[in-house]
Amino acid sequence: MVKVNIGIIGVGLVGSELISQLTTHIANNSSPKFSIVALKNSSKQLLSNSTYTSLNLSNWKTTLQTQGLASNLLTFVDYLSNSPTPTIIIDNTSSSEIASQYPLFLKKGLHIITPNKKAFSEDIEYYKEILNEAEKNKRYLLHESTVGAGLPVINTLNDLIGTDDKIIKIEGIFSGTLSYIFNEFSSLNGDTKKKFSEIVKVAQENGYTEPDPRDDLNGLDVARKVVILGRIAGLDLSLNTLLIENIVPEPLRNLNSSSEFLSRLSEFDHHFDNLNQTAKNNNKVLRYVGVIDLAHGEKSVKLVSLPSTHPFSSLKGSDNIIAFTTQRFPNPLIIQGAGAGAAVTAFGIFSDLLKIYERV
DSSP states (O other): OOOEEEEEEOOSHHHHHHHHHHHHHHHTOSSOSEEEEEEEOSSEEEEOOTTOOOOOOTTHHHHHHHHOEEOOHHHHHHHHHTOSSOEEEEEOSOOHHHHTTHHHHHHTTOEEEOOOOHHHHSOHHHHHHHHHHHHHTTOOEEOGGGTTTTSSHHHHHHHHHHTTOOEEEEEEEOOHHHHHHHHHHSOSSSOOOOOHHHHHHHHHHTTOSOSSTHHHHTSHHHHHHHHHHHHHTTOOOOGGGSEEOOOSOGGGTTOSOHHHHHHHGGGGHHHHHHHHHHHHHTTEEEEEEEEEETTTTEEEEEEEEEETTSTTTTOOTTEEEEEEEESSOSSOEEEEEEOOSHHHHHHHHHHHHHHHHHHO
16 A cells, blocks of 8 residues: 655644654554654744655754744645645644645545644534535545544544434543543542542642633533534534533632632632532532533533433543443443643544545
């Protein structure tokens, strides 16, 4: 089989880890499947030669900064589109601007892989447009890493749908940040006295949250993932038609800085303590859960109390857990594991690369 060329947009944490994984793969195979021929960040881009020889990746960060040309998306895409072999563009950003160019990428003959949730969770007409462009141009558009990082969530859902199983319910803890926070705060084991505000601060200090934890606590990241799964399941679901519970106390939502938010969050510890105590009194725990219940019409992301027997109640650390209830799986099919982090996200992208390689 021919070698597949790759152009990578976004070489931060995830992009750097992906390059590392691909470099190891290439070094360990006498006939490597992939060749990285282009790299791009917000200011610089590095393109290989006219024969699309693989870039020398031994010191790529320095080379990109010292020898790279000014970043220009159109020239980057044009270069890749002229490749004589199948070519994949990987968007590792969270940029709406890059995501808005997916139709162009597909028209230019490029396959797309991305962990960027924007194109799949925002305007539904645009979402349908990129699916149509992919089909029309016979190009693959894979985004396993948009939900659950490296966990096989989208692949599993596609397999269930593709085999004509009937989806009854999709529910999950889709945020590693909120998983960690509520696993620490609300547990049936032991008598923890940790305050909600203290746990959020520790989570931020350890890099589990966004720089501003409100970007996790407002539920939007979870909502995007639920919208993505809902659309794959055939629903015309959008962020504005999904019930989203923002658990940031209302007086703190419009503060100017994350530091001010964190300094005042303790004022609302009693609110979260009361919720937690009520749950404990009923032998339940608090979890932030996304739900698509096709049987009952519920589509929401919200803080709920779950009984001790529920599989989400015993979750540990920052794991994600997703349950598919279907006609064939009345006892839910459950996927659980690390749902965030550069290594597992890059793994999810790499697995999509292998899928495309096997098909082209």
